[in-house]
Structure formats: C-alpha cells, structure tokens
Amino acid sequence: MSELSKAYDPxxxxxxxxxxxxxxxxxxxxxxxxxxxxxxxPPPNVTGVLHLGHALENSIxxxxxxxxxxQGKKVLLVPGTDHAAVATQAKVEKxxxxxxxxxxxxxxxxxxxxxxxxxxxxxSKSTILxxxxxxxxxxxxxxxxxxxxxxxxxxxxxxxEKMYKDGxxxxxxxxxxxxxxxxxxxxxxxxxxxxxxxxxxxxxxxxDFPITIATTRPETKLGDTAVAVNPKDARYKKFIGxxxxxxxxxxxxxxIKIIANDEVDPEFGTGAVGVTPAHSPVDFEMFEIQKAKNDxxxxxxxxxxxxxxxxxxxxxxxxxxxxxxxxxxxxxxxENTLLEKEEEITQSVETSDRFGDVVEALPKTQWFIDVNxxxxxxxxxxxxxxxxxxxxxxxxxxxxKITINPERFEKxxxxxxxxxxxxxxxxxxxxxxxxxxxxxxxxxIIVSRDEPKKCEKCDxxxxxxxxxxxxxxxxxxxxxxxxxTEEERKVFHPTNWMQMGRDIxxxxxxxxxxxxxxxxxxxxxxxxxxxxxxxxxxxxxFSKSAGxxxxxxxxxxxxxxxxxRLSLVTGIAPGNDxxxxxxxxxxxxxxxxxxxxxxxxxxxxxxxxxKEINKKNLTLADTWIIQKMNVLIEEVTSDLDKFRFSQASxxxxxxxxxxxxxxxxxxxxxxxxxxxxxxxxxxxxxxxLKLWHPFIPFVTETxxxxxxxxxxxxxxKWPKKDSYAPSKDAASFEPIIExxxxxxxxxxxxxxxxxxxxxxxxxxxxxxxxxxxxxxKTQENIIKGLRTxxxxxxxxxxxxxxxxxxxxxxxxxxxxxxxxIDTQKERAEKEKEVENLxxxxxxxxxxxxxxxxxxxxxxxxxxxxKESLQKAKARLKEIEKYLKSLK
RNA sequence: GGAUGAUUAGCUCAGUUGGCUAGAGCAUCUCGUUUACACCGAGAGGGUCGCAGGUUCGAGUCCUGCAUCAUCCACCA
Numbered sequence: 023m024s025e026l027s028k029a030y031d032p033x034x035x036x037x038x039x040x041x042x043x044x045x046x047x048x049x050x051x052x053x054x055x056x057x058x059x060x061x062x063x064p065p066p067n068v069t070g071v072l073h074l075g076h077a078l079e080n081s082i083x084x085x086x087x088x089x090x091x092x093q094g095k096k097v098l099l100v101p102g103t104d105h106a107a108v109a110t111q112a113k114v115e116k117x118x119x120x121x122x123x124x125x126x127x128x129x130x131x132x133x134x135x136x137x138x139x140x141x142x143x144x145x146s147k148s149t150i151l152x153x154x155x156x157x158x159x160x161x162x163x164x165x166x167x168x169x170x171x172x173x174x175x176x177x178x179x180x181x182x183e184k185m186y187k188d189g190x191x192x193x194x195x196x197x198x199x200x201x202x203x204x205x206x207x208x209x210x211x212x213x214x215x216x217x218x219x220x221x222x223x224x225x226x227x228x229x230d231f232p233i234t235i236a237t238t239r240p241e242t243k244l245g246d247t248a249v250a251v252n253p254k255d256a257r258y259k260k261f262i263g264x265x266x267x268x269x270x271x272x273x274x275x276x277x278i279k280i281i282a283n284d285e286v287d288p289e290f291g292t293g294a295v296g297v298t299p300a301h302s303p304v305d306f307e308m309f310e311i312q313k314a315k316n317d318x319x320x321x322x323x324x325x326x327x328x329x330x331x332x333x334x335x336x337x338x339x340x341x342x343x344x345x346x347x348x349x350x351x352x353x354x355x356x357e358n359t360l361l362e363k364e365e366e367i368t369q370s371v372e373t374s375d376r377f378g379d380v381v382e383a384l385p386k387t388q389w390f391i392d393v394n395x396x397x398x399x400x401x402x403x404x405x406x407x408x409x410x411x412x413x414x415x416x417x418x419x420x421x422x423k424i425t426i427n428p429e430r431f432e433k434x435x436x437x438x439x440x441x442x443x444x445x446x447x448x449x450x451x452x453x454x455x456x457x458x459x460x461x462x463x464x465x466x467i468i469v470s471r472d473e474p475k476k477c478e479k480c481d482x483x484x485x486x487x488x489x490x491x492x493x494x495x496x497x498x499x500x501x502x503x504x505x506x507t508e509e510e511r512k513v514f515h516p517t518n519w520m521q522m523g524r525d526i527x528x529x530x531x532x533x534x535x536x537x538x539x540x541x542x543x544x545x546x547x548x549x550x551x552x553x554x555x556x557x558x559x560x561x562x563x564f565s566k567s568a569g570x571x572x573x574x575x576x577x578x579x580x581x582x583x584x585x586x587r588l589s590l591v592t593g594i595a596p597g598n599d600x601x602x603x604x605x606x607x608x609x610x611x612x613x614x615x616x617x618x619x620x621x622x623x624x625x626x627x628x629x630x631x632x633k634e635i636n637k638k639n640l641t642l643a644d645t646w647i648i649q650k651m652n653v654l655i656e657e658v659t660s661d662l663d664k665f666r667f668s669q670a671s672x673x674x675x676x677x678x679x680x681x682x683x684x685x686x687x688x689x690x691x692x693x694x695x696x697x698x699x700x701x702x703x704x705x706x707x708x709x710x711l712k713l714w715h716p717f718i719p720f721v722t723e724t725x726x727x728x729x730x731x732x733x734x735x736x737x738x739k740w741p742k743k744d745s746y747a748p749s750k751d752a753a754s755f756e757p758i759i760e761x762x763x764x765x766x767x768x769x770x771x772x773x774x775x776x777x778x779x780x781x782x783x784x785x786x787x788x789x790x791x792x793x794x795x796x797x798x799k800t801q802e803n804i805i806k807g808l809r810t811x812x813x814x815x816x817x818x819x820x821x822x823x824x825x826x827x828x829x830x831x832x833x834x835x836x837x838x839x840x841x842x843i844d845t846q847k848e849r850a851e852k853e854k855e856v857e858n859l860x861x862x863x864x865x866x867x868x869x870x871x872x873x874x875x876x877x878x879x880x881x882x883x884x885x886x887x888k889e890s891l892q893k894a895k896a897r898l899k900e901i902e903k904y905l906k907s908l909k
Numbered sequence: 910g911g912a913u914g915a916u917u918a919g920c921u922c923a924g925u926u927g928g929c930u931a932g933a934g935c936a937u938c939u940c941g942u943u944u945a946c947a948c949c950g951a952g953a954g955g956g957u958c959g960c961a962g963g964u965u966c967g968a969g970u971c972c973u974g975c976a977u978c979a980u981c982c983a984c985c986a
Binding site (some may be wrong): 597605876 | 911912913914915920921922923924925926928929930934935936939940941943944945946948949950951952953964966967978979980981982983984985986
C-alpha cells in the first residue's frame with residue numbers, strides 16, 4: 023500500500039487508536055468472555071502530573087493486561103487515583119504559602135482549605151487520567167475509582183468499624199512521631215533517616231550523682247526520670263532501685279530512679295542510659311515496662327507540639343526552641359562543671375518525608391491498629407495473617423498464597439513484619455477520611471459514619487466528631503476490594519497480579535495484605551511483581567532539583583508511546599533499577615519504525631489476506647523461518663507467563679530484525695514461489711503483530727488495520743505454535759546463511775570491495791549434513807543475490823592462492839585471490855588467528871584427554887567438543903597453508 | 910550494626926536449571942545510496958566476566974572471604 027508513509031508517525035495515529043479501543047468496549051471485561059483475570063492499577067497520587075515512574079508502571083501492567091486479553095481471558099484493569107492525604111495537603115499548603123498566604127490553615131479554616139485542596143486534586147486527577155490514556159493503558163474506564171470517592175469512603179468506614187468492634191483499633195496515649203511543620207503525626211514508615219554530624223555530650227546530673235550518662239539531645243534531659251543500667255553491670259548494680267533527686271533547672275527537681283534493663287549495653291559509652299520517657303520511643307517502652315512491673319517512673323513532657331520547650335522545662339527554658347534550649351542547657355552544665363566530654367559524632371536523625379523537618383517524639387493520644395492482638399474468632403493476630411499469606415497461604419490454603427517476584431523481596435517483607443509495631447493511623451491534617459468516631463459529652467464513644475442524632479446512653483445531643491483523619495494508606499490498603507462491588511468480588515477477587523515499585527513494599531503491599539486478609543479473609547493478589555526505580559544514564563535519581571527530569575508526555579510526543587513503553591521494559595532485570603535515557607528510547611523508536619517498514623513491504627507485495635500456508639511447495643528458507651517462528655512463540659509465551667518481560671521483548675526483537683527482516687525478507691526477493699511466500703509473510707506478520715501487541719500496542723494496531731482486518735488486534739487470539747509445526751526432515755537454512763556471511767566476511771577482511779564480482783568455491787567434504795552440496799545447488803540464486811558479488815559457484819576442493827574460511831557446519835568457502843590484498847596486514851592478522859587457534863586446540867585436547875570429563879560429561883557435550891576440535895584443526899591447516907602461499 | 914542488590918566491551922545493560930571459542934543496544938572504524946526502511950543495510954575492532962580462594966570433568970553462573978558502589982532497615986544512649 024503505497025499510501026503508507028515511509029516512516030511511522032505515532033502522532034498521527036495514537037489518539038485515534040486509543041479512542042477506537044475505548045469505544046469498542048473491550049476494555050470492560052463485561053464485553054469479554056473467558057477466565058477472569060484482574061489487575062488493579064496502583065493509583066497515582068493527585069499531587070500533580072504523571073512522571074516517568076508512572077509511565078513505567080503503566081507499561082508493565084498494560085503489557086500484562088494485553089497479554090492476558092490476547093490469551094482469551096476476561097481481563098479487568100481498574101484505573102484510579104489516590105487522594106494521598108498528607109502529600110496533597112502539604113503540596114497545596116506549599117503552593118498557597120508561595121502565593122503569599124502565611125498560614126493557610128488559619129486563614130481558610132477547615133472547610134475553606136479543604137475546598138482549595140479539592141479543587142487542586144480534581145484538576146490534577148484529570149491531568150493524570152489523560153496521561154494514563156496517552157500511555158495506552160487498556161483499563162476499564164467504567165470502573166474508574168478514587169480513594170476518596172463515595173464508595174471507597176464507605177468501605178473505609180466499614181473496615182474501621184469492624185476493626186474497632188473487634189478491638190483491633192484502639193485509642194492510646196503513646197510517644198508518637200510528630201512533625202512540627204506539618205502539625206501532625208507520622209507513621210514509622212513515613213520517616214526518613216538522615217545522617218548528620220552532631221555532638222555527643224557526656225555529663226552528670228549533679229556533682230554527687232553516681233552515674234555518668236551521654237546524650238545527643240541535652241535539652242530533653244530536663245524531662246529525665248530514670249537512668250537505665252544493665253542488671254549484670256557490677257559498677258551500677260548496687261544503685262538499682264534507688265532514687266536520686268537532682269535540680270538541673272527544670273520546673274521542679276527531677277526524681278531519677280535507677281532501673282535495670284537488659285537491653286543496655288555495658289560496653290557502650292558509660293554503660294548507662296538517661297531515660298526520657300516523653301521524648302523517645304525506646305524510653306517510653308521502659309516507662310511502660312516499669313508501669314507493668316508496678317515500679318513506675320514519671321513522664322514529663324518538656325517539648326510541646328509547637329516544637330518549643332514547655333512550662334515543665336522550667337522558667338529558664340519555657341518558650342525557647344529546642345536548639346536554643348540545648349545551647350542554654352549545655353552552658354549550664356559547663357558552668358557547674360558537670361560536663362565531662364563533648365565530641366563530634368555522626369548520628370542519624372528522623373525527618374518527615376513529606377514536610378522535611380526533623381521529627382520530635384511526643385506523648386500523644388492517637389488511634390492505633392494493634393498488630394499483635396488475636397482477632398476475635400481467629401486465634402491469629404494481624405501479624406500472623408500477614409506472614410501466613412506469603413508462606414503457607416491463608417489457613418494453609420495454597421490458593422490463598424501470595425507469591426512475591428522476585429523472591430528475594432520476601433525476606434525484606436518478613437524482616438519488616440518482624441519489627442512492626444502498632445500502626446498509628448490518626449493524622450492531624452484535614453485532607454483525608456475523617457475518623458468515624460464521635461464523642462458524647464457524657465464520655466460515650468460512638469463509632470458511626472454519619473453524625474448520631476443523640477447519644478444512646480445519655481440522650482444528649484452534644485456530640486462531636488474526632489477531628490483527626492486517617493493515614494492515607496488505610497484506604498490504599500483496601501484498594502483491591504474497595505474498587506469492586508460485592509458481585510464483582512466473587513469473580514475478580516483475589517486479583518491475579520499486582521505490580522509496584524520496591525519503594526512501597528511496606529507502605530502499600532504490606533498494608534494491602536493486612537487489610538485484605540483481615541476484612542475479606544482473602545489475599546489481595548496472587549502474584550506481585552516488584553520493579554526497581556528509574557534512574558538516568560548515570561544512575562542518578564530523577565529529581566527536579568537535579569534538573570534531569572524527563573517528562574513522559576514530552577517523550578511520547580517526540581518518539582511515540584510505543585518507543586517509550588518498549589524502552590521501559592527491555593534490557594532490565596526484575597527488581598533492579600532501570601536506567602532510561604534518550605539513546606535507549608531512540609533505538610526503540612527505530613525498532614518500531616522497522617516493524618512498520620517490514621509491514622509496509624509485505625502489504626505492498628500483496629493485499630491478499632489470511633491465506634493458509636500450503637506446506638507442499640516450501641523452500642529451504644520457508645521451512646527455516648517457520649521453525650524459528652515456532653520456537654519464538656513458545657519462548658515468548660513462557661517468558662510472559664513468568665513475568666520475564668525483558669527477555670520476551672528481546673527475543674521478539676531478535677527474531678523480527680535478524681531472522682525475519684534481514685534474512686527471510688531479503689531471501690524472499692530471490693525466490694519465486696509467489697503464492698506460498700505471500701501466505702507465509704502474511705501469516706507470520708499477523709502473528710508477530712499479536713506477539714508484539716502487549717509491548718507496542720499502537721503501531722501494531724495501526725498495521726493490523728491496514729491488513730483490512732475487521733476485528734481489533736486488541737482481542738485477537740494469541741498465536742499457537744502448532745500452526746507452525748515444522749516438517750520433520752526440514753533441512754536447515756542456517757548453513758546457507760553462514761556461507762553468505764562467510765563470503766561477505768572474507769571480502770571485508772581482505773579489503774575486497776563488497777560489490778566486486780568474485781568466483782566462489784564451496785567444499786562440503788567435512789560438512790556435518792549429508793549431501794549438503796545438492797542443497798546448496800538449489801540455493802545458488804540466493805547466494806548470488808544477497809549482495810555477495812558472487813557470480814559463479816564451483817564445488818570441490820579450493821584452488822591454490824585463494825582465501826578461505828570454514829563455517830561451523832564444516833563447509834569451506836574459498837575465493838580465489840585477485841591480488842588486492844594488503845599482505846602485511848593480512849599476515850599479522852592471520853598469525854594472530856593461528857596463535858588463538860593453537861591455544862584453543864590445546865585447551866580442548868587437554869579437556870578430551872581428561873578421562874573424568876569424557877566419562878562424566880553428557881555425550882553431546884563431548885561430541886560437540888570433538889567436533890569443534892576437528893574444525894579448529896582444519897582451520898589451522900588452512901591458514902598455515904595460506905600463510906605459506908603469501909610468502 | 911544488619912540486610913539486599915550491583916561489579917561482564919569505551920558507555921548502558923542482558924546472560925533462565927553450571928555446558929557450543931561470553932551476548933545486545935549505543936558509541937567507534939570500514940564499505941555501501943540496491944524501490945520496505947538513512948529512524949537504513951553489510952562488516953570489523955573492542956571483554957584474563959571486581960579481587961582471592963574453594964566445589965566440579967567443567968564456573969560469568971554455586972560456596973567462602975575481601976574490596977568498591979548503591980539502596981533499605983535499625984533505639985546504640
């Protein structure tokens with residue numbers, strides 16, 4: 023079809039193709055038949071626009087979805103977005119501050135600010151969803167979900183209520199992570215450890231205090247109420263149980279009790295730890311232990327929510343920032359000669375990954391999910407369910423077992439669960455699901471989604487809702503089932519497959535497992551595929567500040583979506599970081615164009631469509647390509663079944679470019695079984711388009727349309743290898759390829775112009791295939807045709823004064839010399855080859871003389887070694903002969 | 910401190926259960942303007958597979974140790 027342009031132009035076709043797919047209804051599984059197969063899209067945050075990471079996710083999951091659809095399954099891919107509580111509010115507040123609003127929370131109030139955030143979220147939602155379309159993702163738009171929409175919010179309340187009634191959600195007064203800047207709690211996973219240099223101060227509370235302690239946070243010492251020592255430590259044993267009163271300037275003198283704790287390492291530092299229960303999670307644990315032992319210690323909060331010292335810290339410190347107080351307290355220690363040492367150390371501090379400030383540990387009343395408590399009626403804790411889901415399967419049911427790919431991430435997951443503490447789910451920000459808990463003035467606590475009319479206990483109408491909202495991962499954890507109706511869950515849940523970045527294994531994967539195993543008593547997904555993070559060419563993270571960002575939309579506009587998608591799934595190993603850069607995308611774009619031109623050629627040759635291959639009149643090359651195609655289908659299918667996307671696309675690329683385009687297509691120009699050729703070319707092209715479709719959907723669908731097909735490629739049937747069953751005694755075409763390559767090779771090596779006409783001598787005496795000379799004779803026009811410059815072929819032993827090479831099939835190819843050779847260079851090269859050959863022969867002979875090798879190695883291996891030894895020897899003889907002739 | 914990954918050609922990376930003289934893309938060099946394709950074709954050069962041991966008939970692949978880099982986790986005051 024000559025009207026097709028020489029180069030594929032993605033811009034012209036992509037949008038139109040996407041609408042065709044969408045309008046066809048086949049993105050919706052209700053219009054498909056077959057076994058159900060479901061994937062949930064990890065919902066992008068509504069914090070802005072899509073970045074390359076999303077492009078990667080869309081490529082991977084859509085490749086899978088399209089593959090399964092072609093496999094004849096009823097595929098559901100649910101699209102959605104995430105309200106991303108803290109992230110979105112932080113982003114909008116930042117934008118407002120940049121616009122000159124100093125304190126947006128005060129200025130706009132709860133409802134006002136929520137309205138601002140809602141506007142922003144809606145806008146970025148629609149941007150993101152249009153970008154998802156641009157990536158070609160074949161998701162069911164009729165089932166579009168949003169973590170903050172009505173259905174999802176209702177599910178959040180249902181789950182909260184059930185957990186609350188089961189006693190798994192509780193309100194507790196504990197030391198939590200507090201971001202002063204964000205004025206909210208953070209969960210342990212939302213912290214980032216940053217290395218910093220700090221000072222370690224070694225001091226005593228007072229001159230007569232018997233134990234020296236060390237700290238990097240002197241100001242918190244104003245709230246110390248104990249010193250912990252190891253009970254086995256002889257130095258301090260005698261003091262355990264004693265209480266000392268010291269006055270270091272806090273509101274009142276501190277009562278410091280000496281307590282025993284096995285965790286304290288006598289070898290480290292002074293062997294004693296100053297305990298500040300209010301401002302350290304570890305010290306708080308000691309506080310709880312002491313309480314349980316009936317030997318309580320005090321808890322004094324000296325730092326407030328505003329990050330400033332409280333009244334408890336004493337007159338001198340009240341109102342000072344943490345840093346000011348630190349300086350002042352160190353000054354005090356120095357003045358009273360209590361400071362023994364001051365040294366520089368590197369320490370890791372916890373910062374909030376959303377607000378960026380250093381997080382303070384503060385005692386606060388918050389809502390928690392208890393991960394260790396037995397679930398009523400189950401005799402198992404959430405933690406145990408989370409482990410079971412990945413090991414034996416829920417309740418030992420293998421159909422309820424999650425497989426993590428690659429396997430090594432299981433270890434990461436288990437070690438995280440091991441250290442998992444109760445999950446703090448309440449946040450003091452406004453953007454998010456409000457906690458469905460109401461407090462009556464009488465003290466009654468009511469769990470209810472809507473405002474209760476009156477208190478059931480006291481009939482009072484003075485009821486207030488908890489002001490806090492839920493951690494965003496609470497709703498994300500429900501994603502695999504909150505996106506489905508009850509009916510749909512019977513068909514599509516557990517979902518079949520899930521993919522996500524390694525960075526959210528804890529945040530998301532773990533929470534989904536927790537929530538789903540608890541609420542649904544099912545696993546959320548059967549297989550999860552963990553991919554690495556994107557990097558630039560030099561392995562750097564993409565970031566705005568580094569200025570190395572690549573906008574996926576720009577890329578698709580310049581190179582096409584297919585090129586981007588192909589680049590993102592090729593040449594990568596599961597779980598490892600993925601480097602992406604212009605050259606890689608360019609080469610994908612070039613490949614897409616290649617496929618376009620292959621199709622253009624085939625379409626130009628014949629418009630006849632869908633002819634069956636008549637196996638009676640096939641040439642050597644025909645059977646060869648049919649065999650190759652057979653193997654290709656088998657391998658690509660198996661790779662995709664095992665999520666080896668990279669291997670699959672590489673094999674496809676290899677076949678398409680090398681075997682099909684470079685050899686078969688070229689050869690086909692010199693053979694005249696017109697009818698069979700057309701059938702083969704068309705059949706292979708059609709199936710190749712199907713195999714390629716999951717990776718590069720747009721170009722394949724565009725070509726498919728040109729084939730005058732009525733149905734979309736989207737819903738075709740995956741090729742079967744049976745249709746390419748090779749005839750049993752098909753002789754291989756490989757040796758012919760080798761002969762042609764050898765001729766070209768000889769010419770280049772000997773500086774003979776490729777177009778130069780030459781005579782060719784072929785000797786098949788040591789060829790492993792019987793009577794191969796007869797076969798070569800039938801292929802002469804191909805050998806002559808494929809730009810070898812060969813004008814005449816003779817058989818038998820080569821002449822004196824010719825250059826020759828033996829192919830791996832033992833065919834010796836010679837070209838008589840024409841006096842065109844640069845002999846000196848030639849000799850040097852040949853001598854090098856002789857050297858290498860001798861080395862090789864020696865090593866193989868060594869191998870073969872090894873009795874253990876000969877007896878233990880598989881027969882084929884030994885045979886192969888013998889064969890290649892023969893060949894090497896033959897080659898050596900030839901070169902030596904030739905070197906002589908040069909002299 | 911613990912864990913995981915990486916270390917293979919100038920660059921970016923593949924390499925399945927150990928087995929044919931270790932592969933691809935980009936870059937380099939040579940040749941080529943042949944009606945599918947210059948977003949092209951035909952070739953070439955380039956690697957003691959991080960280092961040191963071990964297991965094995967045989968190791969890029971398995972084991973041990975070391976080095977360098979990266980990432981994650983951790984309460985060492």
